[in-house]
Structures are given as C-alpha cells and as structure tokens.
Amino acid sequence: MTALAVNMPQDAEADSGIDRQIWLLIQRKLVAKALSELAYEEVFIPALLPDKNAWLLTLSSGIRYRFRGVERIWGNISVDPASIERVADDDSAGEINIFRFVADAREEIAMTPADLAWYLRELQNTSIADHQLAILNAGVTTGAMAEMTEIDLQARLEGHPKAVTSKGRIGWGQDDFRAYAPEFGAAFQLVWLAVSQEITKAAHADGFTESELFIDAMDNADAERLHGLLTEKGASTETHALVPVHPWQWDNVISHWFAEDLARNRILYLDAVGDRFLAQPSLRTLTNCSRATRYDIKLSLTILNTSCYRGIPGRYIPVGPRLSDWLENLVAGDPFLSQVHRALVLREVAGSHVENATFKRIEDLPYRYHEGLGVIWRERVDAKLGENERAIMLSALHHSDSDGRPMIAEYIERSGLGPEAWLTKLFDEVTVPLYHFLCRHGVSFIAHGQNISVVLRDWVPAALIVKDFQGDLDLVDRPFEELESLPEDIRRVLPRKRPEVIIHNIQTGHFVTVLRFVSDATEACGLLKESEFYRLLAGRLRAYQRDHPDLKLRFDLLDLFTPKIPRVCLNKARFEIGYADSSQRPTPAVGNDLDNPLYHFDETLAHKV
Ligand SMILES: Nc1ncnc2c1ncn2[C@@H]1O[C@H](COP(=O)(O)OP(=O)(O)O)[C@@H](O)[C@H]1O
Ligand SMILES: [Mg+2]
Numbered sequence: 001m002t003a004l005a006v007n008m009p010q011d012a013e014a015d016s017g018i019d020r021q022i023w024l025l026i027q028r029k030l031v032a033k034a035l036s037e038l039a040y041e042e043v044f045i046p047a048l049l050p051d052k053n054a055w056l057l058t059l060s061s062g063i064r065y066r067f068r069g070v071e072r073i074w075g076n077i078s079v080d081p082a083s084i085e086r087v088a089d090d091d092s093a094g095e096i097n098i099f100r101f102v103a104d105a106r107e108e109i110a111m112t113p114a115d116l117a118w119y120l121r122e123l124q125n126t127s128i129a130d131h132q133l134a135i136l137n138a139g140v141t142t143g144a145m146a147e148m149t150e151i152d153l154q155a156r157l158e159g160h161p162k163a164v165t166s167k168g169r170i171g172w173g174q175d176d177f178r179a180y181a182p183e184f185g186a187a188f189q190l191v192w193l194a195v196s197q198e199i200t201k202a203a204h205a206d207g208f209t210e211s212e213l214f215i216d217a218m219d220n221a222d223a224e225r226l227h228g229l230l231t232e233k234g235a236s237t238e239t240h241a242l243v244p245v246h247p248w249q250w251d252n253v254i255s256h257w258f259a260e261d262l263a264r265n266r267i268l269y270l271d272a273v274g275d276r277f278l279a280q281p282s283l284r285t286l287t288n289c290s291r292a293t294r295y296d297i298k299l300s301l302t303i304l305n306t307s308c309y310r311g312i313p314g315r316y317i318p319v320g321p322r323l324s325d326w327l328e329n330l331v332a333g334d335p336f337l338s339q340v341h342r343a344l345v346l347r348e349v350a351g352s353h354v355e356n357a358t359f360k361r362i363e364d365l366p367y368r369y370h371e372g373l374g375v376i377w378r379e380r381v382d383a384k385l386g387e388n389e390r391a392i393m394l395s396a397l398h399h400s401d402s403d404g405r406p407m408i409a410e411y412i413e414r415s416g417l418g419p420e421a422w423l424t425k426l427f428d429e430v431t432v433p434l435y436h437f438l439c440r441h442g443v444s445f446i447a448h449g450q451n452i453s454v455v456l457r458d459w460v461p462a463a464l465i466v467k468d469f470q471g472d473l474d475l476v477d478r479p480f481e482e483l484e485s486l487p488e489d490i491r492r493v494l495p496r497k498r499p500e501v502i503i504h505n506i507q508t509g510h511f512v513t514v515l516r517f518v519s520d521a522t523e524a525c526g527l528l529k530e531s532e533f534y535r536l537l538a539g540r541l542r543a544y545q546r547d548h549p550d551l552k553l554r555f556d557l558l559d560l561f562t563p564k565i566p567r568v569c570l571n572k573a574r575f576e577i578g579y580a581d582s583s584q585r586p587t588p589a590v591g592n593d594l595d596n597p598l599y600h601f602d603e604t605l606a607h608k609v
Helices: 020-040 098-104 113-137 142-146 150-154 174-180 210-215 220-232 247-257 259-263 320-332 335-340 407-415 419-441 481-485 488-493 504-524 530-547 549-557 570-577
Strands: 054-058 064-071 077-079 085-087 188-196 200-204 240-245 267-279 285-288 295-299 301-305 308-310 343-345 348-354 374-379 389-393 443-445 452-457 460-466 473-476
Touching: 020 064, 020 077, 020 098, 020 113, 020 570, 098 113, 113 174, 142 407, 150 389, 174 247, 188 247, 200 210, 200 240, 200 320, 210 220, 210 240, 210 348, 220 240, 220 267, 240 247, 240 295, 240 348, 240 374, 247 259, 247 267, 247 301, 259 267, 320 335, 320 343, 320 348, 320 488, 335 419, 389 460, 407 419, 407 504, 419 443, 419 452, 419 460, 419 481, 419 504, 419 530, 419 549, 443 504, 504 530, 530 549
Parallel strands: 343 460
Antiparallel strands: 054 064, 064 077, 064 085, 188 240, 188 267, 200 348, 267 285, 285 295, 295 374, 301 308, 348 374, 389 452, 443 473, 452 460
16 A cells, blocks of 8 residues: 655644645545445445445536445455545546535435535544645654553544544634644643532542542642632532533533523633643543643533543442442452453543533433533553553554554564564453453453553563543343442443444454454555454454353354444434434434455354355
C-alpha cells in the first residue's frame, strides 16, 4: 500500500490554519475509510474488476470511484487512499474529498437534507481534527511512539476505526478544539462547583473520603483556596459537595441548563482551580498531567461524538464503586484471571450525578438533558504496573506511522518474539480472559479498542486491562450462579442480554472492531497472513475450551464458532436514525450475516466437510 507521507516539520505550528497539501492527504484517507467501511456495511457494493485488486464503485448519481484495494478476511476492502480516482462524465472529476463523496453518494446514504447537514458538519469536524493529527504525527516513527507515555500515544490515535465521523464533536468550535482536544495537546484546569448535598447523588468505595478524591486534582494550597471560596459563598462541605466539571460544560451547558439551581444557590460556581488535565481519546476522561495521581476523572460532556451525546447517566452512580469492587474480588477469587493470567480492573472508586431541576420533571426528555452534570473517578493503571511494563490501548496496535508501519510491528520487533508467538500471547492474555469473564462469570465488557488495554512487559503482552463499567458492561440474561454474589440493586441496573446478543461484545467489539484492523495491519506489513492470524486465534480459544471441560455447556451457549455472525453497522445506523433527539441512545443497524473466520479456521470442526 502506498504510504501517505506528510512532509511537515515535527514542530509545525499547531495554529497555522489549514495546510492545503495535508488537507488533500487526509481527505483521501477519509474517502478511503468511507469506501471501505460503507461497502462493508453494504451501503453500496463496489465491483471487483478483472485487473487484480482494482475496484469500481458506481453510485446512483452516475459518479464512479475507481480504486485499488485488497479484500480482507472479514469481507472488508483495505483501500489504498493514493489510488482513488473519481470518474464523472462531465469535467468535475477533480480532487477527492469526503464532502464531495457524500454528495455523490447521496442516494445511497439516503438521509433527509436536515440530517445530511449534521452529517457533513461531523465530517468537517473530523477533517479539522485529522488535519491536526497529521501535523502532530508527521515524521514521528513507531519507534518514537513506542517510547511515549500512554497519554501522549493516545493523543495520536485515529479514533473509532469504523466510524467515518470518528471525531464529530458537534458543539465544539475552533477555540474548543484547541483548548480541549487531545491532538492539540493543550492541558486545562477543571472548573469546580459546590452542589447542594440535597440534589447530589454520590457514592464512593469503602475507605475513601470525598476529600481524598478531590485532593487528587490539586495541591494543598489550591485545596485551601477552593475551601476559602466555598466559605466566602456562605457554604461548607456539610451543605455542599465539591464537584469538578469540564470548562466547556460549565460555559455551554451547566451555566444555562442549571439556571434554576444556580438561582437558588443549590449550585455555586467556585473557580477553575488545581492541576492541569489532558483529554484521552474519549475527550471526557481526563488524566492529570501536573502530577502522577491515582485517578483519572471522567466528566459529562454534552457534545455529540460518534454515536451519542457524552453525558453521565445517574442510574449507575450509586452502584459504580460496589460494582468495581465486586469485579476486583471476582478477579482475585478466580485463579485463571489472577494467577494463570492477569486481569486488571480500573475501578470506578467514586462518582456523583446531579439531576437537572428543570428537566427532571419530564422523564422522557432526550437522554442528554438528564446527563449534563456528572463525574466519575477511575483508577489510573500506572500504580498497578510493574518493572518494564506499559499499558497500551488496543486501538494503538493498528495505528500506523506516516511510513505506514503499524505499532504492532514495532512492539513485536522489540519483544524479540516472532509474530506468531507474540500474537499467541496477545490472544492468551486478552482475548481468552475476555471470553472467560463471559463464560465463567456471565460478565461482558464492550470490548472495543478504547475500552480494553493490554499491558506489555518487555514488549510482550502480559495482562488485560478492563475499564468503563457504567453502560459498557453487560450481564448474561441466564441464571448463572456466579452472578448471585452481585447485589440485587446492582444487577437490576445493569443491562441483561441474551447469549446470542451478549456474545457481540466480543465478536463485534473485539473481533470486528479491533482484530479486523490489527490483522489487516499485520498482513499489509508482511508480518503474518490473515489466514494464519485467525487460525492462531481459533486455536487459542479451542485450547482454552479444552482446558475447561466444566464450562462445556456455557461454550455451547456462548458460541464464537458459528458459521455466520450478524453484521453490526455503525455508520448505517446514523443514516437510518438521523440526528433527531431521542430518550434512548441509538442502537446499531444490522446487515446481512458475516462469514465468521473462526469457523473457517477452526481445525476441530469436523462438520465443515
Ligand atoms: N478506537 C476507538 N474505539 C471506540 N471508541 C473510541 C475509539 N477511539 C476513541 N473513541 C471514542 O471514545 C468515546 C467513548 O468512550 P467513553 O465511554 O466516553 O469514555 P471512557 O471509555 O473513558 O469511559 C467515544 O466518544 C468514541 O468516539
Ligand atoms: Mg469507553
């Protein structure tokens, strides 16, 4: 595949406006992603031409796109951005860009004009972010990225690999991008509010005091200042809880949405105080970059990013810390997760949520109006790491430098292992434990590449890290006795899913949304063919099943080896649902079933012949 090299000096000015050359390159990449992912979601079907790896997409508008690309095992086409040509009968052929592409594919996308405008705005924001990412990443090798801190590496990642609008960020303008987006690298202070205890719903883990939590976000002098401000406003920690909020959220949401509470002094604005924070790729989980603290802070941020508005719902807050403790105890009590392998739980040790006085009277308002003010303190992984260990978000593995080399190639080279041995470790330490959580305990994490991380020890996969339990953790809808130790009030609040649905947290979340891109990268850079990749994966899962005959019935119930699996379509869901507000978060659309590579490469399946 042709590498897209961006020849910008490494210290290029972040605020130099839009560079035409970089813009053209990132637009080609975006169109390549749209061609690949929308074909995969069956929004349109490109035709394979007799010339090897040459494709032609003929759109209803009569416009055609010609490109080169390799069809991968999951049926997706790995499109070469540099090869894309737009063919039109008039003389409008011109440059390749995502906005023109959407206009060309308008009938296939089939959105109303109003929705289409929102979609284009998401693509504009994504383009601006990708332009900055290209500047940030110019000339930075995988070797340099391997040495970076976790938060620095995260800032360079592409975002959701399936969503063409991966950085939609509806609600943010230029100043917000520069002040708060990870690719701009700006660190910022949190705004602190005092919220009447009467309207704050809060919970924290045993042994934690509220003061301990906010002290993690500032030094003693700042803490004193904050308390001084509280006293000046005639309040105390007896009457009011100290709650951090994102500065954008204060300006754009809380200061107006909570006007009733502000008018009655149930919410008091204190100030922007304390340490500086950097945003993770989720934009609203923040890492303290002034000091090595124990917790990351996740905050409500009511912007539309990928599939929903990123608020914090109140219903999980009372159970979050106890659910985290239950998970940690579950791991400690299970030798497979704590001794044979090592699963690390990033506990959510505290959280609070404030229901909005105005909106709470009407429960079925769109969900975002109930989620505007919330905070969760989540453990940082650093304290759990040993010598020569680092944590890597799974989505980093397929991230490539500007020469097209993926990070996984760098890690494998540094480990001294061959690709097969390294991937065996990855599957044993990450995939198999995720499956074990589900089969042994009935617990399943939405395992996309931003929720799941891997610990590398001496560059070799050594442990699984799970996080994000408020909305991204499901329980099986069967009476697994292992779930009985989970207190009833927690069980009630967590989604219960049928076996054939919950298995998607692994099949769609981990296989299709993470491994599909990793196996594309390992094949493209000549490390390992996809057929070998999935043969290996099938083999590790079967080995695990052989070692656990007592779980046989569960393996039948939660089967990863079915010939077909549903095709879950993220982009198409937006085309179908549009942007109208709803009281529920959108759910993905489903297309024609996919061929399951695990079925094809499973050497134990005699029934195939
Ligand atoms: N590789 C990725 N896969 C899935 N989501 C991603 C990825 N990279 C960035 N994201 C973003 O992460 C956000 C989801 O994380 P969120 O639940 O908000 O926070 P957290 O996981 O820190 O609790 C979405 O806005 C999504 O766009
Ligand atoms: Mg998440």
